[in-house]
Amino acid sequence: MDPLILLDPEAAMAESMEKILELLEEKKYFMARDELLKYNDADIAEMFEELLEEPERLERTIVVYRLLPKAVSVEVFSYLPSDDQLKIVDGITDKELSYIIAELDFDDKIDILEELPANLVDKILEKTPKDERRLINTFLNYPDNCAGSLMTPDYISLEKEWTVERAMQHIKDVGMDAETVYTCYVKDTGRKLIGIVSLSTLVVTDSNRRIMDIMRTDYVCVNVYDDQEDVSEDFKKYGFLAMPVVDKEHRLVGIITVDDILDVIEEENTEDIERMAGIIDWEDSDKEYLDMSVWQHVLNRLPWLLILMVAYVFTGMIITSFEAKLSQIICLVSYMPMLMGTGGNTGSQAATLIIRGLAMDEVETSDALRILWKEVRIGFVIGLILSAFNFARVCWLDGNGPMIALTVCSAMLFIVIFAKILGSMIPLLVKKVKLDPALIANPAISSISDAVALSIYFAMAAVFLGL
Amino acid sequence: MDPLILLDPEAAMAESMEKILELLEEKKYFMARDELLKYNDADIAEMFEELLEEPERLERTIVVYRLLPKAVSVEVFSYLPSDDQLKIVDGITDKELSYIIAELDFDDKIDILEELPANLVDKILEKTPKDERRLINTFLNYPDNCAGSLMTPDYISLEKEWTVERAMQHIKDVGMDAETVYTCYVKDTGRKLIGIVSLSTLVVTDSNRRIMDIMRTDYVCVNVYDDQEDVSEDFKKYGFLAMPVVDKEHRLVGIITVDDILDVIEEENTEDIERMAGIIDWEDSDKEYLDMSVWQHVLNRLPWLLILMVAYVFTGMIITSFEAKLSQIICLVSYMPMLMGTGGNTGSQAATLIIRGLAMDEVETSDALRILWKEVRIGFVIGLILSAFNFARVCWLDGNGPMIALTVCSAMLFIVIFAKILGSMIPLLVKKVKLDPALIANPAISSISDAVALSIYFAMAAVFLGL
Numbered sequence: 001m002d003p004l005i006l007l008d009p010e011a012a013m014a015e016s017m018e019k020i021l022e023l024l025e026e027k028k029y030f031m032a033r034d035e036l037l038k039y040n041d042a043d044i045a046e047m048f049e050e051l052l053e054e055p056e057r058l059e060r061t062i063v064v065y066r067l068l069p070k071a072v073s074v075e076v077f078s079y080l081p082s083d084d085q086l087k088i089v090d091g092i093t094d095k096e097l098s099y100i101i102a103e104l105d106f107d108d109k110i111d112i113l114e115e116l117p118a119n120l121v122d123k124i125l126e127k128t129p130k131d132e133r134r135l136i137n138t139f140l141n142y143p144d145n146c147a148g149s150l151m152t153p154d155y156i157s158l159e160k161e162w163t164v165e166r167a168m169q170h171i172k173d174v175g176m177d178a179e180t181v182y183t184c185y186v187k188d189t190g191r192k193l194i195g196i197v198s199l200s201t202l203v204v205t206d207s208n209r210r211i212m213d214i215m216r217t218d219y220v221c222v223n224v225y226d227d228q229e230d231v232s233e234d235f236k237k238y239g240f241l242a243m244p245v246v247d248k249e250h251r252l253v254g255i256i257t258v259d260d261i262l263d264v265i266e267e268e269n270t271e272d273i274e275r276m277a278g279i280i281d282w283e284d285s286d287k288e289y290l291d292m293s294v295w296q297h298v299l300n301r302l303p304w305l306l307i308l309m310v311a312y313v314f315t316g317m318i319i320t321s322f323e324a325k326l327s328q329i330i331c332l333v334s335y336m337p338m339l340m341g342t343g344g345n346t347g348s349q350a351a352t353l354i355i356r357g358l359a360m361d362e363v364e365t366s367d368a369l370r371i372l373w374k375e376v377r378i379g380f381v382i383g384l385i386l387s388a389f390n391f392a393r394v395c396w397l398d399g400n401g402p403m404i405a406l407t408v409c410s411a412m413l414f415i416v417i418f419a420k421i422l423g424s425m426i427p428l429l430v431k432k433v434k435l436d437p438a439l440i441a442n443p444a445i446s447s448i449s450d451a452v453a454l455s456i457y458f459a460m461a462a463v464f465l466g467l
Numbered sequence: 468m469d470p471l472i473l474l475d476p477e478a479a480m481a482e483s484m485e486k487i488l489e490l491l492e493e494k495k496y497f498m499a500r501d502e503l504l505k506y507n508d509a510d511i512a513e514m515f516e517e518l519l520e521e522p523e524r525l526e527r528t529i530v531v532y533r534l535l536p537k538a539v540s541v542e543v544f545s546y547l548p549s550d551d552q553l554k555i556v557d558g559i560t561d562k563e564l565s566y567i568i569a570e571l572d573f574d575d576k577i578d579i580l581e582e583l584p585a586n587l588v589d590k591i592l593e594k595t596p597k598d599e600r601r602l603i604n605t606f607l608n609y610p611d612n613c614a615g616s617l618m619t620p621d622y623i624s625l626e627k628e629w630t631v632e633r634a635m636q637h638i639k640d641v642g643m644d645a646e647t648v649y650t651c652y653v654k655d656t657g658r659k660l661i662g663i664v665s666l667s668t669l670v671v672t673d674s675n676r677r678i679m680d681i682m683r684t685d686y687v688c689v690n691v692y693d694d695q696e697d698v699s700e701d702f703k704k705y706g707f708l709a710m711p712v713v714d715k716e717h718r719l720v721g722i723i724t725v726d727d728i729l730d731v732i733e734e735e736n737t738e739d740i741e742r743m744a745g746i747i748d749w750e751d752s753d754k755e756y757l758d759m760s761v762w763q764h765v766l767n768r769l770p771w772l773l774i775l776m777v778a779y780v781f782t783g784m785i786i787t788s789f790e791a792k793l794s795q796i797i798c799l800v801s802y803m804p805m806l807m808g809t810g811g812n813t814g815s816q817a818a819t820l821i822i823r824g825l826a827m828d829e830v831e832t833s834d835a836l837r838i839l840w841k842e843v844r845i846g847f848v849i850g851l852i853l854s855a856f857n858f859a860r861v862c863w864l865d866g867n868g869p870m871i872a873l874t875v876c877s878a879m880l881f882i883v884i885f886a887k888i889l890g891s892m893i894p895l896l897v898k899k900v901k902l903d904p905a906l907i908a909n910p911a912i913s914s915i916s917d918a919v920a921l922s923i924y925f926a927m928a929a930v931f932l933g934l
Contacts, residue, residue: 009687040685042705168670175671182649182667182708199666200649203635204642218507220476236733238509239726241649241708258725259706265729266703269736270823273743277819278812288829289820290837294844301816302849305809309856312805313864319801320865330794334786337807337917338779342772344808345745345913349768352744353756356737362755370757377761382769389776397780398787446812450804 013039017047024051024060033067041072045079052084062091074103082115083291089116098127107152107260110139147231148224150264151245151254156184158197158211165207171199183242185252186215193221193244193252221246224253228264233361235261272359275438276352278304304443311447318454325458325467331400332461335408336454338390342412343419343453346382347445350375350423355437358427365432371424379420383413403464411460415453422449480506484514491518491527500534508539512546519551529558541570549582550758556583565594574619574727577606614698615691617731618712618721623651625664627679631672638666650709652719653682660688660711660719688713691720695731700828702728739826742905743819745771771910778914785921792925792934798867799928802875803921805857809879810886810920813849814912817842817890822904825894832899838891846887850880874931878924885923886916 016035023032036044051061077100113121125133142148158167186195195215221244222231245254279300357363387409394405426444427437461467483502490499503511518528544567580588592600609615625634653662662682688711689698712721746767824830854876861872893911894904928934
């Protein structure tokens with residue numbers, strides 16, 4: 001390998017990328033390919049991602065892709081995101097496509113088949129052996145986001161009567177992918193899972209011992225219809241490299257490996273983050289920002305904004321009902337944005353911590369009272385500090401009277417405490433009724449907290465200014 | 468295993484938990500222990516987490532913990548979060564503690580030593596063999612959040628001249644943990660990493676072949692001071708189960724396994740989510756919500772709120788300068804919260820997508836123009852739709868004149884477009900100057916968008932209402 005690649009892989013890749021772009025410009029395809037082949041498959045895939053971005057050089061990029069050694073082309077394909085895979089599918093021959101699909105790991109195969117148009121899938125399946133075709137069809141039918149959609153049927157089965165020696169020979173014979181070989185599974189005659197043996201156990205165990213004597217029966221498994229979020233929780237909890245997936249009769253149907261879980265965790269986090277910002281991904285797609293159309297973006301962002309429009313009608317009504325009094329002391333208006341904004345911000349701080357805590361299993365709905373008591377105290381301290389700042393501001397900076405300062409500051413204190421209570425309790429309530437706190441909490445908090453902030457403010461104005 | 472445990476592990480655990488609490492109440496410690504031992508180590512740890520929550524039953528919980536078989540007690544300890552580990556440390560004898568520490572995997576050992584008070588660490592290190600003590604001290608000195616703090620020195624080294632048979636015998640002799648045995652590392656005489664061999668390759672390869680002929684030299688490694696976020700990016704990109712860590716002379720100093728990366732990913736996501744909600748974790752701690760004091764919570768949440776206080780001074784000044792005109796048409800006030808709120812919400816939608824896109828490497832600062840063009844169009848469409856709704860509301864629901872409706876609606880359109888531009892461009896700008904967009908973007912967007920929203924609104928009022 002080039003020394004620069006070892007020392008600073010990113011700089012090396014950037015340099016190569018420039019070279020490749022030049023070579024493509026000059027149609028020196030073979031040299032571009034050779035430059036790519038200096039890297040490992042995942043890096044080559046990353047470079048193709050960049051090459052495939054520009055529609056103008058799509059054709060030339062495909063030429064280089066087709067010049068890759070066959071084994072590399074399959075690996076690179078498996079690393080690409082699905083929209084780039086589709087771009088390549090469009091550019092290669094049916095024969096090349098069939099080869100790639102045939103060589104892909106089973107789980108990658110399912111992923112691309114799910115994305116391809118139905119007629120192309122049919123064409124590919126025609127050429128697939130009958131047994132595999134049946135298996136593919138079963139896998140294609142598992143709903144998205146369940147354990148079944150993540151698993152692969154490529155696992156190693158051992159018989160419980162076998163010796164370790166026989167088992168090792170079997171592994172040599174079937175010779176699988178690194179990621180799926182490290183745990184072997186033992187089934188009874190009814191295909192029910194009865195135990196697991198790790199490859200490391202096999203390696204260090206005397207070769208005459210029987211599988212049934214060394215297999216672990218206290219394994220953890222997931223159901224094929226379990227939600228992928230729960231599956232990733234199990235991986236985090238137990239620290240396994242792979243987990244068996246069983247159907248409701250406890251028959252082993254596949255395994256999930258940890259490398260696919262990394263993506264699931266990021267996906268679930270992205271979903272939570274977007275939902276907390278009021279973005280709903282209707283298509284539940286893993287499409288990247290730039291690949292989504294303007295309309296998709298509008299569709300994902302508009303609902304929350306529209307719901308809040310309704311809430312603002314009420315906010316408007318509260319102000320209107322106070323209008324006559326407000327025009328008497330018009331300077332009160334200038335503090336409205338601060339009070340409402342601070343209420344919203346401080347409420348969403350509390351909500352964020354609770355929503356994340358719920359997702360990480362750090363807090364539970366049964367902790368409600370402890371959380372409430374904590375947030376009331378936090379709100380009190382923060383409210384006092386912000387009030388002190390504002391007293392100074394209203395009196396000295398703005399030159400308003402002490403009664404106005406008292407109105408603003410007491411409103412601030414109550415608003416902050418109230419927003420902390422609201423922000424922490426609404427997620428727990430939403431969780432209690434089995435909805436997703438990330439989805440519901442923020443719109444609910446924004447709309448309620450604005451209205452309450454105004455009501456508190458005007459109530460304080462009534463108390464201190466006699467309005 | 469109990470059939471219920473296999474069928475519905477969570478229900479079984481909840482049932483056992485109730486039983487254990489009763490048994491603890493009655494001081495039936497041995498029976499409580501036996502109930503726990505029905506489960507695997509990770510589950511037992513989860514139950515201890517719950518048991519350790521209540522200070523009143525702490526003493527009894529520790530008694531049960533001390534009754535666990537030694538091997539189980541070590542495993543359970545390694546699964547517990549650090550604050551629960553400390554509770555146990557306080558309750559057991561020094562001898563028991565020394566045993567646990569000695570038996571822990573090296574990376575878990577470092578984690579707990581980092582948490583223990585210095586005098587206790589010294590006491591433990593005294594009893595540690597000299598070589599290991601030196602290694603522990605080196606590891607304790609790696610900064611938090613770097614590759615060095617995640618790695619373990621427990622990896623398998625092979626000599627390049629060895630045959631596969633010799634290598635397999637070596638693995639049998641040293642017999643390591645499952646998670647660290649699956650990739651073996653080949654070093655030259657200067658301890659420099661020259662290649663890797665996976666256990667699966669060893670198993671399927673003819674036993675007479677030499678390591679140097681079958682090892683892969685196109686491995687990927689990380690530097691010991693690399694940030695943990697970059698390390699987790701590499702794991703996601705390459706899908707490895709373990710990665711070698713080298714120092715700047717390219718000498719192998721340890722390996723990182725994927726199970727530790729799952730936690731890193733969640734930690735980094737939590738940090739991003741909290742920062743986006745204006746919460747700064749000063750201590751960079753992984754403390755859970757309920758374990759943090761009121762003061763820590765205040766300290767983490769106050770800075771952003773205070774910065775915004777300053778921003779609200781400007782917002783207030785804009786309103787004050789318009790006060791006289793505002794009091795002429797007081798109904799304009801009732802639309803202020805809606806316009807400012809919508810600006811903030813729609814801006815943070817755009818910011819969230821861009822911040823997440825940057826974190827996931829889906830967008831780059833060089834995409835700025837494409838993003839800008841997309842957001843302008845999205846803002847235009849959303850702005851138009853919201854304006855249409857509001858025209859109806861202002862005219863019919865509120866009964867205000869068409870000129871006021873025109874003021875509100877044109878302001879809405881411009882505010883939404885502007886907020887989308889602001890929300891998408893500020894994260895890119897922050898990224899460009901090498902700061903963390905999650906940390907800076909939202910406060911900046913909130914403060915600017917409020918001021919601009921008001922300015923646009925008053926400008927429209929000047930145009931349409933002649934104010």
